[in-house]
Amino acid sequence: MPKPTQPSSLGLRSVLLLRGLSPQRLDDISRQCAWRRFEAGQTLIAREQGDRDLHMIVAGAVRVTSYSPGGRETSFRELQAGTSFGEMAAIDGRPRSADVIALRPGLLASLSPANFRTLLQQEWTVNERVLLQLTELARGLIDRVVDLSTLSVQQRVCLELVRLAQGAGGAGNEVRIAPAPKHADLAHLVSSYREQVTRELSALAKAGVLARQDGALVVRDLDRLKHMASRQVAH
Known part of the structure; x- marks a missing residue:
């Protein structure tokens, strides 16, 4: 299991979704987050598991991937420090659609679905960034399907x-x-x-x-x- 660590708003300043928020607002968000360190090779999210949090990568890098019933791996994207993952499950409450594996040691700040939705309601800039991020993801997956098919x-x-x-x-x-x-x-x-x-x-x-x-x-x-x-x- 990832090791818990103490909250710090300093790490959140580099997270794209939160960029531009006041230091006081970041302090509030940091106290709402669960902070966890992880090691390379560690599974941070398993497909179909019960976790629904939004995860922000404060340090390190991860790979979003999926495995077929026969064990064949297909990677969707690699995410670096400052990015986030888990938005869809945090919004719709449904099971995870992919696995997330750590590529390098790092640190996660995880926000519960309830706190994430409150943040979206209170901060339009964060809401807009999430919409743009999900739109970019959808477009990328469409391109990926076309590539694999043709x-x-x-x-x-x-x-x-x-x-x-x-x-x-x-x-x-x-x-x-x-x-x-x-x-x-x-x-x-x-x-x-x-x-x-x-x-x-x-x-x-x-x-x-x-x-x-x-x-x-x-x-x-x-x-x-x-x-x-x-x-x-x-x-």
Whole structure:
């Protein structure tokens, strides 16, 4: 179980949902929260469990994922410090729809459904941010369904690498992704198997599109990678 810790409004200042609230308001919210430390690899939320709290990540990082009856994992998104999860169950009271696994040690501030709904009623800026966050989530899941339904494994791997490269920043047609993503993690993101992902990455390396360098994955030709993600692949 996560270890309890003392409330502190300092940690809440970096939480996006609460940004701009007064120090006094943050103090009030911090006293309403349950504060818990967690370790890497720990399951913070299990699908269908009774927890309904809103969880704010004060430190650390987590992965939102789901497992098929056969044990195959599909990852939906990774969340960093300053973000939150659990809004849907806190609002509608229904069971969790996914598992949340800690990627790095960190700290959670958890708000009960009743306190969360009161916050939404009293603070329009928080309410608006939750609406925008849920809208973004819905759009992302629609895109994900379309990708899984219409793209080959090769295209999905290329598309995920494009997303990682764009997130890494940098200018020009060569982008460094550090650290290099693990093959198993990529497989979870594209709803495939590690062996398939390994084959696709090897093919991209042979084609001169990718290279490994000092623990990083270097995209040597981002334009070509984008083209491969969008083109029709013969089967």
